[in-house]
Amino acid sequence: MTKLPTLTAYLNAMRKLLAFILQIPPIDPSTHLRTTFLLRLTGDVMTSVPGYPPQMKEFQMLLDFLDDLDQAWSAVLKSQVWDPAAGEGVDVIVPVDEIIPGNLPMRSSPVSQTERTRLHSLLVTGTAGLEEWMTGLNTSEEDYQMALQRAGLLQGFDDLFSATLSEMGT
Template sequence: MQSITGYHPDVETLPQLLDWLNELDRGWLAVLRSQAWDSDMHTGTTNAAPDQTIASMSQTERTRLRSLLISGTGSLEEWLLRLDAPAGQSYEFILESLGLQQAFDELFTGTLAEMGSLDGSMNVPQGMVGTC
């Protein structure tokens, strides 16, 4: 996600970016659930090939992922400040006018919810105990 911020944001590509980030969220959900990836449906599946072994993530890997998603989402918010906006308009106003604000607000909610971090303990590691 840090690579995204190396580009200048523009309103034409924001919907594509959101689609890709949502697919990434579904991919992380599949990993967290130890599911195979269905490349046609773009989602996790329990129908793995007979010879396919799917390892589960360790607590350390889950903690790192959580940290990457939270810091990456913060970086995206800062990146959106560079969005070309008419004088006096915030990036939130532009996203809302494009119908994209809610989608940006809900980035990685599936993955974070799967890890148990949407219970008000978003930045408190103790809130993750027993949920990962």
């Protein structure tokens, strides 16, 4: 359904979108916007990737992107700002001399239970969809798990979204 001809092109486009979304600060009223956009991107990725033919040469790039998405969700769940240089979330620190008495305090609303439930559902169903998709990999009569093991990628796929799921307590 996408106009991007290869999984590599698709992931490159999604990486730019992810970087843009992560620039949204985790400070109200923007907090909900960042979560909403990241949920949308996650849903799109998890449903679009299986639309491409599975090719071993693209799996490392896919794994790297999904790891970035996992780190992004971990930061969002912790209400952290994104440090693009480090590729991780960092706590918001407001110097005392920048706090103006009488102004409304800065707030960061946590991810709602509804959004957490939606995220959990996207990750579980999306991961199952990716596993089913990988069974279509042409691997010379060995199953896709053996091919991933041989390529050194199996552990990465087994650990998909481990930081996010851990942060959510599941």
